[in-house]
Amino acid sequence: MKSVLIVSLCLLFCYSCSVRAVEEPPRMPERTLTEVHSGLFYQSADTQALQNDNFANPGLLWVDRGLTLWSDDSAPGVPSCAECHGNISQMRGVATRYPTFAAEKNRLLNLTQQIQECRVTRQHHDPLPYESEILLALTTAVVHQSKGLPFDVTLDKQTYPYWVAGKNYFYERRGQMNLACNHCHEHYAGRMLRGDRLSQGHGNGYPAYRLQWQGVGSLHRRLRFCNQGIRAEPFDYGAAEYVSLELFLAWRATDLVVETPAVRR
Amino acid sequence: MTNARIAIPSPIKSGDVIEIKTLITHPMETGLRYDSMGQVIPRNIITQFECRCGPDLVFKALLNRGIAANPYLSFFFEVVSNCTLEFTWQGDKNFYLREVREIRIDR
Numbered sequence: 001m002k003s004v005l006i007v008s009l010c011l012l013f014c015y016s017c018s019v020r021a022v023e024e025p026p027r028m029p030e031r032t033l034t035e036v037h038s039g040l041f042y043q044s045a046d047t048q049a050l051q052n053d054n055f056a057n058p059g060l061l062w063v064d065r066g067l068t069l070w071s072d073d074s075a076p077g078v079p080s081c082a083e084c085h086g087n088i089s090q091m092r093g094v095a096t097r098y099p100t101f102a103a104e105k106n107r108l109l110n111l112t113q114q115i116q117e118c119r120v121t122r123q124h125h126d127p128l129p130y131e132s133e134i135l136l137a138l139t140t141a142v143v144h145q146s147k148g149l150p151f152d153v154t155l156d157k158q159t160y161p162y163w164v165a166g167k168n169y170f171y172e173r174r175g176q177m178n179l180a181c182n183h184c185h186e187h188y189a190g191r192m193l194r195g196d197r198l199s200q201g202h203g204n205g206y207p208a209y210r211l212q213w214q215g216v217g218s219l220h221r222r223l224r225f226c227n228q229g230i231r232a233e234p235f236d237y238g239a240a241e242y243v244s245l246e247l248f249l250a251w252r253a254t255d256l257v258v259e260t261p262a263v264r265r
Numbered sequence: 266m267t268n269a270r271i272a273i274p275s276p277i278k279s280g281d282v283i284e285i286k287t288l289i290t291h292p293m294e295t296g297l298r299y300d301s302m303g304q305v306i307p308r309n310i311i312t313q314f315e316c317r318c319g320p321d322l323v324f325k326a327l328l329n330r331g332i333a334a335n336p337y338l339s340f341f342f343e344v345v346s347n348c349t350l351e352f353t354w355q356g357d358k359n360f361y362l363r364e365v366r367e368i369r370i371d372r
Contacts, residue, residue: 055286056286056288061270061288061289061290061335065268068268133266211333214333215334
């Protein structure tokens with residue numbers, strides 16, 4: 001009788017072991033922000049007005065470029081994006097699902113990297129630098145199709161480890177100033193940091209037009225600035241660390257909608 | 266890559282005073298900045314914008330340094346007949362862009 005009990009206890013123990021070993025995402029990971037605001041909320045009235053102006057928002061110049069590139073069939077023998085995907089409005093909702101796990105690549109891809117994939121494997125172009133005007137314009141135009149839609153990234157067995165990596169990165173101190181993302185974007189959101197009013201650090205408006213850049217830049221460009229601002233070594237554009245962080249940011253912004261192209265100071 | 270956006274309201278009635286808006290991609294480099302090697306970055310700005318209705322000048326602007334990149338210009342125009350609006354931007358380094366839009370009076 002005693003041995004039966006021990007054996008069954010053992011079995012039970014092992015069973016719970018094996019359950020814990022599988023990295024299932026928790027159904028509702030806790031969020032630290034009680035009230036969620038887009039970066040737009042923290043901008044000056046002028047900048048808000050510029051973003052909301054459907055003509056004068058300068059980010060729309062990049063959307064227009066992206067639309068031209070979408071149906072560009074000037075290279076002989078190269079199908080345009082439109083030839084395979086139809087009207088760009090078919091891309092509505094796509095950006096809300098990114099970054100996403102690409103089984104054939106066995107890694108997490110963001111939207112810019114997916115567009116690069118299509119350009120290289122399906123259009124046989126040479127790969128472009130991540131922050132090149134062409135990739136920026138195409139990304140801005142594709143993300144813009146999802147304007148007004150909420151984020152909808154998938155947390156499952158495949159994406160969960162990336163989400164964890166992104167979350168850890170967000171709460172880890174780094175750089176000479178020894179600060180983590182949450183210090184600025186959660187503790188001090190709403191307060192001034194030199195000329196900037198700190199937002200909650202969401203990526204829902206990217207690629208965004210930044211007045212200081214006098215142009216459109218990717219979320220990774222913004223993240224590199226945030227790293228450099230605390231004298232931490234930034235990662236390269238398109239680095240796996242930033243893509244994981246992007247997944248965490250998209251999940252963290254679940255209650256917000258896509259605003260691309262946002263306008264920022 | 267250079268591209269422009271032009272907004273013309275519609276419908277238009279004869280005698281309407283309409284607002285035309287334009288936006289163009291351009292760095293508007295002032296010529297007053299230095300690069301990381303200490304070299305002056307040469308001035309590269311749009312110097313002139315014109316809008317013509319057929320041969321008639323509707324609006325002209327001379328631009329100078331100190332104007333932000335991707336300049337936005339808007340102006341008002343009284344429509345008295347159908348016409349072809351021609352927009353031209355000219356500047357340093359032989360910069361030139363021309364766009365054409367038709368104005369049609371609706372009845």
